[in-house]
Amino acid sequence: MDLSIVILNYNTRELTKRAIQSVYESRTSFSLEIILIDNHSTDGSVDCLREAFPDIHLIENKENVGFSRANNQGIRVARGRYVLLLNSDTILEEDTLETMLTFMEAHPDVGVSGCKIVLPDGTLDKACKRGFPTPSASFYYAFGIAKLFPDNPRFNQYQLGYLDEDEEYEVDCLVGAFMLLRREVLDEVGLLDETFFMYGEDIDWCYRIKQAGWRVYYYPRTRITHYKGASSRRKPFKIVYEFHRAMYLFHHKHYRKKYNFLINALVYSGIGVKLTAAVIKNRLRQVR
Numbered sequence: 586m587d588l589s590i591v592i593l594n595y596n597t598r599e600l601t602k603r604a605i606q607s608v609y610e611s612r613t614s615f616s617l618e619i620i621l622i623d624n625h626s627t628d629g630s631v632d633c634l635r636e637a638f639p640d641i642h643l644i645e646n647k648e649n650v651g652f653s654r655a656n657n658q659g660i661r662v663a664r665g666r667y668v669l670l671l672n673s674d675t676i677l678e679e680d681t682l683e684t685m686l687t688f689m690e691a692h693p694d695v696g697v698s699g700c701k702i703v704l705p706d707g708t709l710d711k712a713c714k715r716g717f718p719t720p721s722a723s724f725y726y727a728f729g730i731a732k733l734f735p736d737n738p739r740f741n742q743y744q745l746g747y748l749d750e751d752e753e754y755e756v757d758c759l760v761g762a763f764m765l766l767r768r769e770v771l772d773e774v775g776l777l778d779e780t781f782f783m784y785g786e787d788i789d790w791c792y793r794i795k796q797a798g799w800r801v802y803y804y805p806r807t808r809i810t811h812y813k814g815a816s817s818r819r820k821p822f823k824i825v826y827e828f829h830r831a832m833y834l835f836h837h838k839h840y841r842k843k844y845n846f847l848i849n850a851l852v853y854s855g856i857g858v859k860l861t862a863a864v865i866k867n868r869l870r871q872v873r
Contacts, residue, residue, distance in 0.1 A: 586616055586665045587667060588669060589617070589663030590620065590669045591669065592604060592605065592621050592622070593622050593655045593656055593659075594623045595625075595626055595649060596627060596630065598629060600674045601634060601673040602634065603676060604671065605619060605621070605641065607677040608682075610679060611681065611682045613682040613683040613686070617665070618641075621641050621642065621659075622658050622659050624646050624648075624650060624655050625648050631643070631645055644662075646658075651781075652783040653777040653779045653782070656777055660777075667686060667765060668765075669765045670761055671763060672763070675809045675810065675811050675812070676809060681807045681808070686765070688804050688806070689767060694799070695767075696769075696774075696794045697765060697801050698759070698801075698803075699714070699764055699803055700763060700805060700806075701805035702762060702763060702808065702809055702810075705812060709750045710760070710762070711744045712760040712762075713760050713763070714748070714759070714803040715743055715756060715760075716743050716756070716757045718832070718835065719840065721742065723743065723832070725742065726742075726744065731746065752805070753804045754803055755800050755801060756801055756803045757795065757801060758792065758801060762811050762813075764787060764790075774799075775793070781831055781834060783827050784827055784830075784831035785832070785835050789835055789838065789839070792839055822864065825867060833853065
């Protein structure tokens with residue numbers, strides 16, 4: 586088996602059907618399997634997808650265990666030389682799998698790669714090529730300084746907006762919507778950190794992969810479309826909380842010992858302020 590595609594479904598029945606169909610419509614010489622994990626959907630996903638795609642390996646959870654834990658369930662049973670994490674709200678191009686696997690075969694020092702990811706309006710999903718969220722990178726991004734100076738490398742350390750989206754290069758991290766890893770990386774680095782419920786686990790994974798000496802690569806010679814946030818619209822407070830919790834977890838795990846008490850205090854305070862502001866903003870939207 587060349588490729589195991591792991592897809593997580595949570596109340597995105599129709600989108601997931603389209604994602605899986607795009608896999609089956611791929612033009613590729615590589616053998617593949619699809620592993621679908623359902624995180625206790627309530628929209629009839631399981632019966633519908635089982636009937637539509639009887640050949641997939643379906644894992645049905647009795648509760649929503651989060652992104653990391655559910656994907657790890659799929660990775661553990663994967664048989665492929667490569668494992669692809671693929672969001673349920675994405676659509677592959679016909680050449681996506683062939684292009685990306687051919688690239689990985691030709692570059693054995695690349696541990697994980699990602700293609701170009703565009704939103705439905707054709708604009709880039711900026712999360713598909715990123716730098717690590719160091720304190721300075723996070724500050725410039727969170728407080729809008731990066732937007733004021735989009736072509737300045739110093740102020741765009743996180744989203745790397747100064748780099749051409751149509752050129753290939755090594756980056757710090759990719760996005761969990763499409764991450765193609767080789768088996769050797771999984772054996773060496775391990776699975777997703779299940780401390781992260783959702784958000785941040787992809788950055789943490791890429792950080793550990795780079796620490797182990799592997800390259801993380803953005804390869805925009807093919808692309809996918811990402812109907813972003815489809816399964817996260819249903820619990821806005823939960824999503825907002827987990828987003829900010831992921832910031833805290835990543836900094837605490839990887840950067841806490843690299844910075845002094847003052848910097849750490851500022852980072853944690855900033856996360857708290859942003860969380861409070863986001864919760865208030867959400868509440869105001871609900872009132873309207």
